[in-house]
Amino acid sequence: MSQRKTAGRGAAAGELRISFTLNGEPATLEVSPSERLLDILRYRLGLPGTKEGCAEGECGACTVLLDGLPVDSCLVPAYQVRGRRVETIEALDPADMAHYHARGTTQCGACTPGVVVTASWIVRHPELLETHSIRDLMAGNLCRCTGYDGIIEGVVDELEERGGSAGPGAHRS
């Protein structure tokens, strides 16, 4: 809570100072009220892995984890991450990409960072598959190249490697 106050109460100024946790490290910067989380990640913090596709919450190319849940960073005002935890594609171990490469999950690559961030959330929370199929959980990540089957199979492979089962809903469309 104390971190939230760094932005000041009722700040009306052009710039707001925010502190948050970015990929496990503390980050502090001045943001303008109209900047989105996507903007500060790409253009201020040197993390261009998060992509901008549609800018309207449809495509999921800009997916990051906010307090552990997937969100579209194009729809998050930057000032709202004060005191919170943000994880981007850059936080993931490239070795975790092996299954996705093997399944042909990426072609042009525009969707891939968002796809992999959502996939990383699913494999860390196999309990989600008690109520959701992988396809349901990935419905907010559009891909114009691969046709999705490779993406789903990549998630199934990784879940299996981690010792979980992909659950009854895994292959349901």
Added chain:
Amino acid sequence: MRILLPGTLEEALQMLAATPDATPMAGGTDLLVHWPQHPELHERSYVDLSGLEDLRPHRWTDHELVLGGLTSYWDVITDRRARVELPLLIEAGRQVGAVQIQTRGTWAGNIANGSPAADGVPVLMAYDALVVLQSTRGRSEVPLAEFYVGYKEMRRKPDELITQIRLPRREYDLQIFEKVGSRQAQAITKVGIAITHSAAGWRVVSNSMAPFVCRCHSMERLLQDGRPVSSPDDLLPAIREDVSPIDDIRSTAEYRERVMARVLYYDLLDVCPSFS
């Protein structure tokens, strides 16, 4: 652009009272769409609700489920008790955008945005939700079914926040939600219907069929009276009294009426003795 960052509900209400043209910012999933292309929106004043932690949790009491002014779809989708007791909340929540929208979008934002196509509103209305409004002038409660008065017009004053949405806990013997759109995920509703039946009677609510989401009182009476119905067409007179669909880029009015009649008829055929 002015952005006000209250730390407590009281501060937020004072800021809204002092800045009547300020817009509350919750999950931003309506307000930030196409944000870069709308510089005029950057000129407005906003009161950020995201720091008001007390507004986020929802809670169960003996008689009610109380959603907070910041409770998200995902908060409810992952609530096991809601899955059992008020399953339409989960069915509707899971239809809103995709997970990335459900984790950010709030029920109160869906209500206050006032879209006739809002998918959260019909199920809340079919469960007889009460909207709790607060301002520095006090607190009031409005039944959601009486909240809208016209297209994007509602009984919320600019200085008021939705701080709670209260749903009675009842035994329902029928709960149905249908969303007809162009595709399964991330589609704007063309015709949406929520139906419940309990000791409190029938509730039939539709969205995308009128300038605002509304209860269909003629349909409810037809069901209450047990009037015989033997085809979807038998429902059209009641539907025409209740709603006034429009032609738009997604559908025609006639298509919407016919779909609504068919959806209602086939949903109720197995459960209503008066349907054949």
